[in-house]
Amino acid sequence: MRYAPEHNAATRERILEAASRLFREHGIAAVGLSKIMAAAGLTVGTFYTHFKSKEALLRESLCRSLDARHEELGQALLGADPETLIRAYLSPEHRDAPGTGCPIAALAPEVARHPRATRHTFSVHNAPTLAALATWLSSRQGKQVSRADAAAFLGLLAGTLQLARATPDRAESDAILHAGVQAALRLAT
């Protein structure tokens, strides 16, 4: 090995960083490898020394963004008021920053159309979030809450955020976010 191992790893990291942002911003099919590599400060030619294919990049990119969001969520659930989490998820800031936001709200329908291996990666790396959410809901409701119930709760958050993003009128979009918060709080108790 002639290059320091960090060089390779750092470049890989840059590509993943750019990809996970661009995928969430513009969609998976709408972003080409050239745009991703350019955003990482490289050219297309270099791509295949780091990843096997675009699909492999997508899988690793999903791991990254799902794990990162789980990290944030874990801290918010253990720390202060978890209601803050709901309000942060359904906030205008999150709505207006899909590139750094929830990968489910940005990519779920598109991931659903990808090969089984990709969906499996998605499912596995979303499971910890569902588990943490289920634990939190259980303690709040005083009864056992399954991972599937947590998925429905997450579905409410993601679906409402999507509708708010698709609504062009800002006031109406804000109202949808607010209504989503109320619905989530009702569902959580």
Add this chain to the structure above:
Amino acid sequence: MRYAPEHNAATRERILEAASRLFREHGIAAVGLSKIMAAAGLTVGTFYTHFKSKEALLRESLCRSLDARHEELGQALLGADPETLIRAYLSPEHRDAPGTGCPIAALAPEVARHPRATRHTFSVHNAPTLAALATWLSSRQGKQVSRADAAAFLGLLAGTLQLARATPDRAESDAILHAGVQAALRLAT
């Protein structure tokens, strides 16, 4: 006018039919005009005698599928048990047939990235569904329910369906659908 007006309209209809199905099945960016025209039994060359652009086709296609779904929903809400509607929406059949299913669950995040005019069309043609849903929720809850509240309810349905579609394990996916039904019923009362 030399051709019967039905000829033109019928061809247009065939294109719209094919487009609204293919968009929902594979996503907007993933489907090209050639595939749509081939599915309509025509060639690409004919496209621009019927539509100004792919974006215009998308807008009309959204009108079609949103209006069609509103029609179905209206009948279900007025007719028998509206709970049937929730169960039908979150059913394995709907999950496995995105091409003829809810356009929101299939396309919401992608529509959110399209030009304002497209989002406006989406919003306008989704409004009747929200209004009908709000009326139904109001009568069920005995208090005034806003259109934004209805949007949150629809967000729960769509988001949960998306998660079920993205989950590769069938048993887990079925469980998510079932949990979604429970959550929707709780939210509706």
Add this chain to the structure above:
DNA sequence: TCCATTGCAGTATGGTCATACTGCAACAAA
């Protein structure tokens, strides 16, 4: 029957796509 109209096919264009291959140059070990 003839003709003006027009839906449609065929084809062209310039661009971008994912993927692949070929050298160069930067680098760490010797």
Add this chain to the structure above:
DNA sequence: TTTGTTGCAGTATGACCATACTGCAATGGA
């Protein structure tokens, strides 16, 4: 300082993209 490894750039490929233009042939009114 030499050397062999390897990350990276440049470029090629064939396919597909949205859009546009050019004729032909089917058509219904005259």
